Amino acid sequence: MSQEIELTILMPCLNEAETLEICVQKAQKFLIDYQIVGEVIIADNGSTDGSQEIAIRNGAQVVAISTKGYGAALRGGIEMARGKYIIMGDSDNSYDFSSLESFVRRLREGYDLVMGNRFEGGIEKDAMPFLHRYLGNPGLSFIGRLFFRSNTRDFYCGLRGFKRDSVLDMNLKTTGMEFALEMVVKAGLNELNVTEVPTKLYPDGRNRPPHLRTWRDGWRSLRFFLLYSPRWLFLIPGFSLLLVGVLLSVILTLNPVIIGGVRFDIHTLLYSCSMIFIGFQCITFYYFASVFAVREGLLPERSFPVSLLDIFTLERGVFAGLILIISGIFLSVQLFRVWVYNDFGDLVNPAKTFRLAIPAVTLSIIGVQIVLYSFFYSILGLKTKP
Template identity: 35%
Template sequence: MDRSPPALSVVLPSLNEEETIADCITKIRQVFADLGTEGEIIIADSSRDRTPEIAASLGAIVVRPEKMGYGNAYLAGLARARGTYVVIGDADNTYDFLEIPQLLAPLDAGADMVLGSRLRGTILPGAMPALHRYIGNPVLTWLLNRVFHTHISDSHTGFRAIRRDALECLHLKTGGMEFASEMIIEAAIAGLRIEEVPITYHPRLTPSKLQSFSDGWRHVRFMLLYRPVPFLAVPGLFFAFFGLSLMLLFLVRGDVETYRFHSFILASLAFIGGLEGMLMGLIIRVFSVVHGYGRQSAAISRLLNYNILEWGIAGGSLMMTAGVIVGLGIVYQWAAAGFGSLSQIANAVWALALFLAGIQILFAAVFVSMMLLKADQKEE
């Protein structure tokens, strides 16, 4: 029996697509015949209807993902694919699989991955809601391009082709809708050559399974997982430095409670909020490295040193102690005044700011230490 790999694998995730799966498989078979190539069709199915039976009757390979989810379906299907080229697309017939040769041509010319762009192609009436076409997809694509230095027009197209050797360079693991972003992000990080071709996008025959706002947020959250430093840490550092500088300036000039009280309050908010944003960005960056969603840089390597974390715990404890001392000083003066009226608002703000900053730094250092402990246990 010939076990040599086919030239082309087409992988389709499916969830209750009994109305369209036959049309999709028929078109793919027609492409195989037109190209005169050997191919395989893999249906990663999680349906409760007749989709898997129909697909199997038409000669497709049906695999059953262990978990539900768009990404889990693709992970199961791609693990089974053996083709030199791999094409992926939805089983709802919104993509015209007769256009597969258009995706393969750039691969033959040297591209590593090809995206079928709906926004540069033709979107038939009723195929894409206006919210997705004019706001959702363009905004998310712009954000991905800016953060990961890509130059694509439709980052959420589900119609793609990739070379087998390029696919093996991608560390794909996401089980949900974020898989669409993960594939492009991993390709960008790996330095793969990504090209686009215009395609035609057709209306669905059955209701869409997408949830506009929750799925959109999932993609933003996933990009944040890969790049928390520009999203959170850098802006946080700026606001923390700006707020603390103003607080110190007001302290030196004096008369805070008389002339600059409201500005002083805003400066303390900028300091505490900025510090929280910076620490959250660093925590997310450590989380992404520990769980394989990013490469470990020299700066992160230094941050992951236990000695640095111990310094963080010590520094946070000292700031908390300073806040407590300032607070106790206020209580002492209040007692000395016979527990009468007291004007110590500025000192109270300093006490609160120092205590909150210290506890944030302390908890961040402890939390990062716990993540590293978990990572060390996995390595053992």
């Protein structure tokens, strides 16, 4: 008991009486065979089938986690673990806890997170549903690599090892199945040393259906990726809409455009200006969401240029907004002069007048929004700065 514990093997558990015993026995065998000073912890999430007694009988420590959820169970287990390193895995006998030497070796080499890769290690027949194997897992893992510049090929492998302190420092927030994704995403955002090792996946030994739900959990994964990457959800689409909208609006404000016999005029101008509105809203929401996420610890500071709070000051924002408002007023005055010239009667050439009215309204609204958002942005900045 006086020896420092090097490794904790952690298993979340919710009514796993059918398979828990063999998992704990394999984990204990691994510690003995490789002469590792370690412990086996079962993070129990409220089992009612006697899983706790099975774990204790086989020499494991049971940690009762009252907060429901896969992530809550793992987080509670990580906090209670005494090992320098932790290897976590599902307690359904789908992973071989007697073959963890590659994880331990990589952790000893200095890696912060060691992910299992089931596509390299092998997937036995009936171990993974067809949609998960060929569509869901590869597709969502690709999105994860694209959004977060990660090298992880198997985002969803439940068997992984990590330094306990490194994971605690990431301040993981989620309590559900997103916990495993958050660990990989934040490891990349925090620039931790991450690697993968081949891992074999076996059919689980339970007679009941798994907790995983294909479409529900697939959507939750995609939603998580989008929420944790406001750049892809808001900034890139918003900037694209804003750029296209500005280019089209400038061209159509000057003259109508005819392409292949099709005339693009004030009606197209109206829609191009709406693209400016939508794009501007997306971009501002990106900055608000990013500042909030950094302030609340959901994202690390390096994932968002907080220095923009020093560049984009309240005074500069108000000045830029007033320039746009004045520009809109100037165009409105020109339009008013046309109306006066027509003795305040009907404007007989709507194509000409709307070519002034639409840009005037657009500039005025964007200007007012910049002024208002500058005040709100400064409030967020006050709470973010030391």
